[in-house]
Amino acid sequence: MAVDIASFRKDVYSIVASIPRGRVLSYGQVAWLTGHPTHCRLVGSVLHGAAESDGLPCHRVVNSAGRTVPGWQEQRRLLEAEGITFRPNGCVDMKKWQWKLE
Template identity: 75%
Template sequence: MAVDVEAFRKEVYNVVASIPFGKVLSYGQIAWLVGCPNHSRLVGRMLHGAAESEGLPCHRVVNNVGRLAPGWIKQRLLLEEEGVTFRPNGCVDMKKWQWKLDE
């Protein structure tokens, strides 16, 4: 399935912008929400390329098991500032902190 990259980017940014304080979503969940469930890696690329000036809370996006983005040390600090806690393995507790869309 071909993806209109600019339209995809806008939709991804809209979803990320709407993630509430203290909640997280996975790349795959975002891909599913924008109608492209097989494009979680593209979500990651869109967010990696997001300029800080976009003001997106990209730190609220983790992988499906709650693992943080590799090499982004500040991500954990930003999540902790929002009250998000971590399991002993360093991953976000997705059962506790995942944004349930009906909230």
């Protein structure tokens, strides 16, 4: 299914902007919320291209196992500042901190 990138980017930004402080979503969940559940890698690409000036809380998006972005050391610090704790393996405890979309 072809994706209109501009529309997809707008949807991703809107979803990420709505993630509450102290909660996380996975790339797959963001993709699902856009209506394109198989496009989780595209979510990552869109967020990677987001300018810091966009003010998006991109740090609240992790992979499905709760792993943070490799090489982005500040992500963990930002999440911890919001009260999010990590398991001994360095991953966010998704059962505890995942935003429950009900």
